[in-house]
Amino acid sequence: MxxxxxxxxxxxxxxxxxxxxxxxxxxxxxxxxxxxxxxxxxxxxxxxxxxxxxxxxxxxxxxxxxxxxxxxxxxxxxxxxxxxxxxxxxxxxxxxxxxxxxxxxxxxxxxxxxxxxxxxxxxxxxxxxxxxxxxxxxxxxxxxxxxxxxxxxTARHAVEKAFNAFLFLSSLIAILTTIGIVCSLIFESIRFFQLVPFTDFVFGAKWSPQTAMRADQVASEGAFGAVPLFVGTILIAFIAMCVATPVGLFAAVYLAEYASKRTRVVAKPILEILAGIPTVVYGFFAALTVAPYVKDTAEALGLAASSESALAAGLVMGIMIIPFISSLSDDVINAVPQSLRDGSYAMGATKSETIKQVIVPAALPGIVGAVLLAISRAVGETMIVVMAAGLAANLTANPLSNVTTVTVQIVTILVGDQEFDSAKTLSAFALGLMLFFVTLLLNVIALRIVKKYREKYD
Amino acid sequence: MIDRRSEEYKKRSGDRMARRYRADRRFRLYGQAALVFGALALCILMVSIFSSGYTAFFRTQVALDVELDPDVLGVAAAEQEHLSLEQADYYTVVNRAIYNAIPGELERSDRKLAKGLISNGASVELREMVLENPALVGRTVKVNFTASSDLDQLHKGNVPRDVEEGLRRINDKQLAWYDRWVQEGRVSSTFNWNFFTSGDSRNPEMAGIGGAITGSIFTLLCFVLSFPVGVAAAVYLEEFAPKNKWTDMIEVNINNLAAVPSIIFGLLGLAILLNVFNMPRGTPVVGGMVLALMTLPTIIIACRASLKAVPPSIRQGALAMGASPMQVTLHHVLPLALPGTLTGTIIGLSQALGETAPLLMIGMVAFIVDIPGGVTDPSAVLPVQIYLWAESAERGFVEKTSAAIMIILAFLVTMNLFAIYLRQRFERRW
Incomplete structure (x- = not known):
């Protein structure tokens, strides 16, 4: 060979x-x-x-x-x-x-x-x-x-034509990837929805994907109601955004408007390091340090908390998303024209009044776009929730109980034995399809808002 | 009519100004608090990882007097051939050495406890030693054996010793033996080279990240294929593509692809690469391809940005000298855009190095002891190894996990520093 x-x-x-x-x-x-x-x-x-x-x-x-x-x-x-x-x-x-x-x-x-x-x-x-x-x-x-x-x-023309074809084919790979994703998700999902009705999947309130491997086996029928997963995902993403949005926004405003050059030189890399840490590391941190701390604190306050709480996973996910929001909003705040600031100062406004009443409203579309992108990131995040959130599909909004998410279920279903004719394995692809479309929707809206906003001040 | 000179007015406007400035200071404080929160989170994360991980770089070992009796080993002294030495009974020899290090007769249950202080891998260690130096057979030598994980953790102080017996993995009897060994100077601690060279193991004290690092390197080798494709796509879109609906669609598509959750790419790899193309499960070649598809948008976007930054005068100059459009791009524009592209690629590379979720989907989670020898051998990669160890129940794996995290962070820092260096050394501002 x-x-x-x-x-x-x-x-x-x-x-x-x-x-x-x-x-x-x-x-x-x-x-x-x-x-x-x-x-x-x-x-x-x-x-x-x-x-x-x-x-x-x-x-x-x-x-x-x-x-x-x-x-x-x-x-x-x-x-x-x-x-x-x-x-x-x-x-x-x-x-x-x-x-x-x-x-x-x-x-x-x-x-x-x-x-x-x-x-x-x-x-x-x-x-x-x-x-x-x-x-x-x-x-x-x-x-x-x-x-x-x-x-x-004309050898040069021929060679250049060949090279041009290579360039074109390379740019097609991005399209092919998208088509591949959509096809693989949709085909497997269709097979899943032949076994489990679509409405049961989207509106069902009970999730237990264990199905009998053999016909004569005594096992549960398997329930594929994904509502608990959606609620769990939303709960954890909500907690994460509660941490990340204010911290990220205030950090961005401070860095763009108040900070001296020296502070910026120190503070920006710190946020970038947070962005560069692999998610599996955050997951380990959540499971090893934050989750026990949350449990102990809750118990000291007299609340019942599970050892794998939504709160711990959400908090750590929020920390992970801070740099995402801060760098995107930093960009949009910097793109607000100086003339708007000068006009506001000339009217006698203080710095904070200028920020609150002029800059943030002007930058709002961009900030909303950043937050939407961050939400899509939080919804699709996998490792933190796999390691720190639970497996049991509880339909609850209590941040101290354990919940499971769409991504956790995809991982637990597909790691280990796969059978591409059982509803259990196929359900992972249906969940993936849901995840793909929700994040796609968020991304398209966010990118459109950000683009419109950029054109406005260019 | 307001009298602006009245004391009343001055006082009220002074109050109002003070209030407004207080609000300003408060607002500023919020910003500082946000930054401090971020820095604090980073500090806590680093401290918690480092403090639980640095001990993994040291290995506790116990010196035992091993009597390499040929009869016990099962090799006749005359024929110390390689083969018989390979299959000799080192297990019994090690066990006898352990019992000899403890004074008094040992009962059956005590023997089990005693064996629990030394690693299961001790007989392998002895075997390697003897194979390297067959002349040792028949002599009594002092050998440093790796301690079992329980003893190791106790010696390093990672688990408390002054708690009730039931809460400890090491019971009172074992503790007494251990204290005696310490007094006799048998217990020592050395740098844990094993951790860097050996593969995964069920025994925490024997587990290493050598296999995972090799797997990661093989995976990134396959990943590097995405660089020419990404550059080619960027060059096409930026320099040659006609501006129409079709190229607009490609552009929107690339931007969206950059924000698709990584786990979706894992599903793509599972459904297409594994099920349709029948590629081998859990191998670096599939992992590298999935990561390449995932990072391709990042590379394309970075490359396009640096192509855009090359001023049009360069293109016009080359065209004026009679270069064809392809020559303009390949000979002039692309070399100038390369540093920026490389920076973007290294950042994509570090993303790929830390990515876990898509690799779980394509079966890179198997327990693999051997160090992979090529891109088609099943292997683990660093982040997956971290995940596997983090999910293990044994106490000894906590420090291993943290240590593996320290290694991966070191890799990431090096790569990013290199990217920064490239940017500062080669990037030109026009």
Missing amino acids: ALAATAFALLVFSSFIIGQSRARASAGSSGLKLHSLPNYHGCYVALWAGVPALLILLLWLALEPVFLRSIVLDTIPERTASMSEQQLSVLFSEIQNKADGAFGITAADESLTRAIDSYKSLKRTSHFAMLAVFFSVCVLCLLFARSRIAPAF
Whole structure:
């Protein structure tokens, strides 16, 4: 494998040299001036040598398992005749694993051995055929490209066109990511809503996703009412925003309007450090330090508190979001034109009156946008709540009890055994879909508000 | 008509001014309080992590006299071949050494207690030592064995010793032995190199972050692929794309993608990369791809901003000299925009290094002892290791978790300092 890769790299590199020297030679022999620099001719040949072969390699790798599967399964018709699609894929992956020598088990019965042997030999043939096709395509394309080189050949245009295509494809990846997210969430969610009615999911008040693995198992039916999760998410996000909004806003106002340059130099990095700390660290801090403290304090006040309270998770999440709000609002406050401040001071207003009555109202759309973005961040935050909030889906607004959130449930459902035909596993995707659309909505609104606001003062 | 010269008016307006200035000072105080709150939160977080974590860099060890009797080991002295040494019975030898270090006859239950003071990994330590130096067989040597986690925590003072016996993991008998060992000078403490080199373990005293660091490095290697793609996308959007609805849509899309919760990218990886493309679960290659998709918008936005900052005169100058648009971009504009792009990429890299949630979705939470050897080996990464240890019940993992956090923070600080250095060294203001 490494050998083939090295050979390929050498081939591409030498095709560059070939193209270059061929261009120089053709210019020398004909006495004509080259249209493009020799380097472009070299790039042209190298691109031809490399790209088509790589595309064919990808296609081969994508199609190989499909063909192998149908051929291998056809060698044992007596076994596969009565099997369902799912059983067939289980059987095939068993054959694959055994052929690859995983688990070190040899097959017990004769037909399976036959299938494994045929799989092995086919795989080997396919491997050699692939390498042969790959390198012959590579060399053929190289020769073709080399034959086109002439002084008047516009190699630069061709290379630039190829490069432009690469740039365009790269920019498409962002779109493809979005499409991938939406498709994966929607397809799995549709399968989920075939098992559980949509209204039960959105309006149901009981969440216990345990479903029976076997038909005869005595287990709960599974209840997929997501209201407790929504309430828990909103509760924790609300606590977080109660901490982050005032602190972040006051910090931003102070830094933008009052602070001396020296204070800013010290204070800004502190807030940036808060923003750079990984969320898993905040989660550990919440679970190790804050949650016991909250519990002890609540108990000292005579209140019953659970050891994994919404309050602890919310407080720490609020600390995490402070720098988010402060830096965004700092930007919008700085964007308020100086003339508004000067006008206010000229009327005899004090600094705080100017801030309260002129600057903040002027910057309000931007601040609202920042807060909305922060809410979307709080709703989608995962690690802090996974580590510090609970698992039990309690429908309560008491910040001292333990609640669970959408993200916690997604993690607990998908970490561990997954079965993509059970409502339990699929419900994680339905929750993900909800989360995606809510945060998307918040983001779109916030970004639009911020953009409008920027245009206003530009 | 108000008489502005009356004493009454002056007094009232003076009062009003004083009140307004008081309000101003109060407002200012709120701002300062907010900053102090932020700084305080940071301090408490750091202090709580550091104070519970620094002890993990030290390892408690107990010196025991080990009698490497060939008969007990199960190797005949004549044929000290490598193979038989590898499979020798070090367990019994270590146990005898432990019992010998305690005076008096030990009952069956006492033996169990005694073994509980030394790590389960002691026989492995001895094995490695003997394999390195086979000449030791047949002699009696003093060996420093790693203490068990319970003893380790007690020795470091992380768990109190003067509480009721029932509240301690080490009972009174073990405590007496430990005190005796301390008096005999057997118990010592060294720097814990193991912590940096070994993989995960069920025994806290043996667990290390070597595997997680390697996994993180492999993951970030795959992640680095997003750099050329991000730069290419930014160059296309900024320099070549026609201004129309389609490119507007791409732009809005990128801005929104930057704010999608990270866990959603994990779901994408699970549904598409694992289930559709059948890529191997829990491996750095999948983790790196998911993180790359997640951070791509950040890189694109940073790169576009620095492309925008290059003045148009550079482009016009190059065009006037007869360069093609592609040459203008690749030879002139992009090199000038590269420092800003690199800074943005490093910040994206540090985000990716600390990200946990999407990696949980693609199965990077398995318990993995071996240090991964390539991008397709299942592995842990630093933040996931922190999560796994934080969820473990043993007391000994608390200090390990904190220590791993200190390591990851050190990585992040280094990366960010490097980004700041790059910015100050290479960024040009026009």
